[in-house]
Amino acid sequence: MNLAKAWGREGVSVEFVLCRNEGELISDLPPDVKVTDLGAARMRSALLPLARYLRNSRADVILAAMWPLTVIVPVAARIAGFKGQVVVSEHSPLSIAFKDRGRMHNIALRLSMRLAYPLANQRIGVSRGVADDLASLSGLPRSNFRVIYNPAALGVSLGVGEQTPDLLAGAPGPVIISVGTLKRVKRFDLLIRAFSEIPSHFRVTLCILGEGNERAALEQLATSLGLQDRVLLPGFVTDPGPWYRAASLFALASDYEGFGNVIVEALEQGLPVVSTDCPSGPHEILCDGKYGRLVPVGNAAALSDSLVAALQEKPDRELLKSRARDFSLDKISREYLSLMLTSKRSMT
Incomplete structure (x- = not known):
């Protein structure tokens, strides 16, 4: 959401495409941000609704965060014939996050990454460790993964008259x-x-x-x-x-x-x-x-x-x-825009 606000200030039109239009922060979205509800009860059921959406989308970029969306979105974009850039961003060392899910889940994880990641134009890890882990799991070269840290420093300073909780x-x-x-x-x-x-x-x-x-x-x-x-x-x-x-x-x-x-x-x-x-x-x-x-x-x-x-x-x-x-918002926002956009001015 913070990145969306920063991109909006740069003249980029941002749309949130959600499996379900719900969550604690929905009410905090900027008023000029469009929200599309796919009506998907679970992430794995979002593939076809997302493909239908992308078939008619004129967005220049679609950014997907966190597995399994990072493998669903590239496949949906390929099915839809989506012409824009597909960017996936992983936020966790998946080999650790899913280590207790069993052998079949591990095989599905590795196979899905190996098949879907090459369909994306850009692959991002939020730390060097995450990027290293993604390369190891997917079997793809480490050079296929970029590191862009999270924009966690928002420039917030002490408010006038702020009270201690x-x-x-x-x-x-x-x-x-x-x-x-x-x-x-x-x-x-x-x-x-x-x-x-x-x-x-x-x-x-x-x-x-x-x-x-x-x-x-x-x-x-x-x-x-x-x-x-x-x-x-x-x-x-x-x-x-x-x-x-x-x-x-x-x-x-x-x-x-x-x-x-x-x-x-x-x-x-x-x-x-x-x-x-x-x-x-x-x-x-x-x-x-x-x-x-x-x-x-x-x-x-x-x-x-x-x-x-x-x-x-x-x-x-x-x-x-x-x-x-x-790790300032402005710095990280520019890194994303530099990676994803040239003269393009809209993204999903």
């Missing part, structure tokens, strides 16, 4: 914040266990923004560790900016990330970062530890030690903010 206003000491969907791969359970090992004299509060099916388990874990008053789970917030700005430290404990938008969001606020060195975005964003601490995946003790060390340091906030600008 009420839930954090009464925190007795530093606040460690983490942000993400409450699901297993994000390992908020590991973060809570690491947090429990921080000495009590730091008087630290842990705030985890997000919603998901792990909420009940995380609340139960916090209670079992006697941390129910120090681990806050406010749920999903549309604008996490004030929460970042009220915190002292950002933590990410994921088993894997395609990129790690939340790390850039934290850096943009000058917030020091402690992250697991998981595949594949964090070490690229943090330049192997130059801009934040990296710890082994799944190691609560190492994570806790790094949190304590970071809490005792004085961060160079301007250095952190300067790194975030490498």
Whole structure:
């Protein structure tokens, strides 16, 4: 959505073609953006409706994000005789994301990529690690994949008269914040266990923004560790900016990330970062530890030690903010436009 807004400012007409016209952010779409509803109950049933749509589309580019859409869209475009560019963008190391789906799913994943990716004009990974993984899975040369990072730095600054979120206003000491969907791969359970090992004299509060099916388990874990008053789970917030700005430290404990938008969001606020060195975005964003601490995946003790060390340091906030600008919306928007468009001025 942010890219669509940036492209609109460049005079590019943008249309969202959705399997279903629903979702938390639908109401936030720019008023001049057209939305087409394919009426597809599931992604795999979108092939023919999408082909029918593309047969009559005059768009210059279609951009599809995330498997299986990244294999459905090139096939639909070929069926429709679509004349524009087909661009696919993957946001996750798929070999890790689907490793527990079984042998047949793995075969289907590899085969679909091998057959459909060559039908696309451009193939994008949101980190070098993702691009490497895509090449390995598909059997295509690594040179067939471009890396364009996510536009996670939006140029948001402290609002005039902004108030600290009420839930954090009464925190007795530093606040460690983490942000993400409450699901297993994000390992908020590991973060809570690491947090429990921080000495009590730091008087630290842990705030985890997000919603998901792990909420009940995380609340139960916090209670079992006697941390129910120090681990806050406010749920999903549309604008996490004030929460970042009220915190002292950002933590990410994921088993894997395609990129790690939340790390850039934290850096943009000058917030020091402690992250697991998981595949594949964090070490690229943090330049192997130059801009934040990296710890082994799944190691609560190492994570806790790094949190304590970071809490005792004085961060160079301007250095952190300067790194975030490498992932600015304007910069990444131009990279996409340079890749996808020349004199063309519309895209889907």
